């Protein structure tokens with residue numbers, strides 16, 4: 001009886017107490033959150049404003065300056081010209097970004113093992129797939145990257161894709177010869193941004209799930225991949241999102257192709273040198289080994305020089321997870337580190353005459369061979385490991401870079417074997433860029449004329 005009375009009284013008091021405790025807990029959490037925000041805001045303002053950079057509006061930061069320059073990539077160029085290699089700007093209320101365009105300084109910051117990307121890129125989740133590699137973090141990202149690496153860089157995949165890719169590229173080039181213009185006489189004029197994008201979409205559809213190569217295609221490899229305990233490494237939903245991530249690579253891949261062809265049309269001597277290399281290595285036939293692609297060093301250098309000059313992404317981001325001291329400057333924890341690759345790639349200290357197309361920058365005499373005319377790739381293009389970063393850097397660099405370079409070499413090799421690439425008119429030489437998706441895009445497209453060569457692989 002005493003017990004039941006106690007219980008009857010205890011329940012209502014307990015529930016009121018619980019409500020109070022819950023309210024106090026919520027208050028504490030909100031209070032702590034606000035104090036933390038105010039502390040972080042004040043700290044980043046105090047430390048950030050000691051770094052060189054323009055004045056900002058309280059609410060919009062430097063958004064208006066970015067807009068006035070035509071976008072972030074162009075704004076960063078301007079920022080470094082004015083404030084030197086370390087420059088800060090504000091992305092909104094108290095959101096500090098520090099841009100570094102000197103590879104040596106960037107390397108010091110990267111030494112803190114930068115891994116985290118900015119949350120601002122979360123808006124791409126719908127497109128890229130939230131369960132894909134781009135959004136995994138920490139130990140999971142490390143394990144996932146190893147799997148991806150095994151799948152994409154593996155010889156079996158690259159080797160098994162060659163016959164199907166050769167077929168696909170040849171059939172696309174046949175379609176192109178039937179396009180606008182007289183294929184035998186004048187040649188065919190093509191809008192290359194679109195043409196290249198369509199071609200890459202076709203190639204990627206091949207990778208996504210054709211059984212033509214047995215178990216060598218990317219989708220089969222992703223499905224078959226095993227974790228450390230032997231269970232499937234990817235769930236079906238994860239495989240789906242990884243394939244979305246892969247399709248996103250189409251965009252970069254089509255850009256490198258159209259921009260390199262434009263450079264080769266502007267520089268006929270470079271085009272001839274690249275063609276001679278292809279003719280000598282492939283002997284008029286489609287390549288059937290990975291080695292036949294890797295051996296095209298001059299063409300590879302043309303691709304790299306194009307990535308340096310225009311086809312790479314303009315900006316790479318990381319979150320600083322600790323304070324970093326650079327000489328007299330302190331970069332505070334939680335600030336965003338911006339590596340403006342477009343600006344780094346045109347820094348004359350690393351790239352003399354940065355506006356000139358010079359593929360030789362990426363080649364040097366091979367000291368390991370007695371043939372003095374043999375060339376090999378430079379170990380650190382631009383003279384520093386972070387002077388050339390079209391594929392990003394450090395722990396989260398691009399996983400598709402070898403694949404991207406090999407497939408681009410394959411397609412360009414086919415085109416050079418069959419066509420001479422020309423500018424349809426002098427007006428097509430100068431591309432006019434505007435910023436789109438954080439890289440510079442040609443406003444009027446890229447127009448090229450393909451003139452069939454007298455003899456080509458059919």
Ligand code: HEM
Nearest residue numbers: 133134249252253256390391392393396397398399400404
């Ligand atoms: C010319 C073509 C390409 C360029 C210029 C390019 C560039 C980049 C860049 C700049 C990043 C960010 C790196 C960083 O934050 O440090 C990246 C990430 C990535 N790229 Fe590429 N990419 C290309 C093609 C591809 C292709 C074809 C694939 C797939 C087959 C691919 C797969 C990836 C993946 C999975 C990541 C995310 C890695 C991670 O989050 O750990 N990329 N790429």
